[in-house]
Amino acid sequence: MDTTRNAALEAWMKEHGHSSNSLAEAVNTALEDLTGKRGGFDGSSVRDWKAGRVKWPNSATRAALEQVTGLPATALGFVPRGRTPSTPAPQQEDPDMKRRTLVGGIAAAAAAAAAPGTAPRRIGMSDVDRLQKRFAEIIVSDHRHGGQRSIEQRAAALADEALNLQNAGSATQRVRSSLYACAASFRSSAMWAAIDGRRYDDAKAHMREAQALAEMSTDQAIKFRIWSHAGTMYRHMGRPADALAANDVARNLHVTRRDPMFASLGLARQAAIHGAAQDRTATRRTFDQAQDAMQRAAPEDYRPVWLLAFYDQAELDSLALSAYLALGDYPTAEFHAHRCLSVLRPHMARSRAITTTRLAHAQLAQGDADAATATAMKVPADAATQHARVSRMLQEFGAALRATAPGSSTVQTWTEHTAAWRTTV
Structure with a gap:
């Protein structure tokens, strides 16, 4: 195995005063920012990079390295698979220009x-x-x-x-x-x-x-992302037949047969569409299939950053929450909401606001106005006022609360809380 030393990475570390341990720590922090999961690198990992034993880190690690250094991976001396390191690495950037x-x-x-x-x-x-x-x-x-x-x-x-x-x-x-x-x-x-x-x-x-x-x-992975997004778009627009057709295009791509994690995401979104279409049996069956596919998926470093950054058990439960809310199965929806929130990664601020709002809806639909209002009040003011989906769901929550408990102290509490948003944001 060719283990030509990575002189470009060594030079960058020397210029910026990084030891192997300090660079590993910085990359671990950057990975947490990107994916919500802290990296597990240590000094020996960086020494492997410097020694040339790792020529092309996985996509998430490259993104983290680039966030730390401000340089593309190739400028740090890493060589894409199938390419030889014969071309000299580009000159180091002026540190003052790192953020250009x-x-x-x-x-x-x-x-x-x-x-x-x-x-x-x-x-x-x-x-x-x-x-x-x-x-x-x-x-x-x-x-x-x-x-x-x-x-x-x-x-x-x-x-x-x-x-x-x-x-x-x-x-x-x-x-x-x-x-x-x-x-x-x-x-x-x-x-x-x-x-x-x-x-x-x-x-x-x-x-x-x-x-x-x-x-x-x-690129099969990006084709999947686009068609899967299309399915979600039509589901939000109230067009389940179009949503199923678009999501089927994603699910029939070769990448779903190669990697069970893609298959799981396609199935989970399909199940959410079945929920919107009021197909209770198909919803349950397809979520079971999505869960099974996720459990079969092995950790793989070739998955794209966009998938690593969001799809996990929390996202599967979030989609189940949406489906069971649409079906009117509020206890099951609440179960998935709590399970989602218990494992949701810290950086998923948007997802936390959406899940919390849906949990409030599930609790209110079961007659617990006090608990539902307390839950809804946990949604941050910026999400409540600036995120279109969250804003609309909270407006619907307020209307349902007033219909459920007209004139109550709970309604007054909610009214005062929402009024405060206009002065704090």
């Missing part, structure tokens, strides 16, 4: 490529790595805030910048496919932000663009 924007960097590259008398720029995997780092940042923003138009606009702009790179210089077919996959990833995040914000016309426009880009990329 992607838009500025790509615009400069495009201008250089277009300038008369200059040699065409070579677009490589380091450019793709830089885009993937930005994608990881979009994922983090989405899980913390969700549904915001600013996230949608930023993701859409980054999709356009990824496409601009196609015309900024020469590239191999592998790089071009990867750029299309990056553009599709960003566009799918714009689509999801629009869905989460109930801006469905915008979501459909992003969907069409994302689907075309995904076809050009031939």
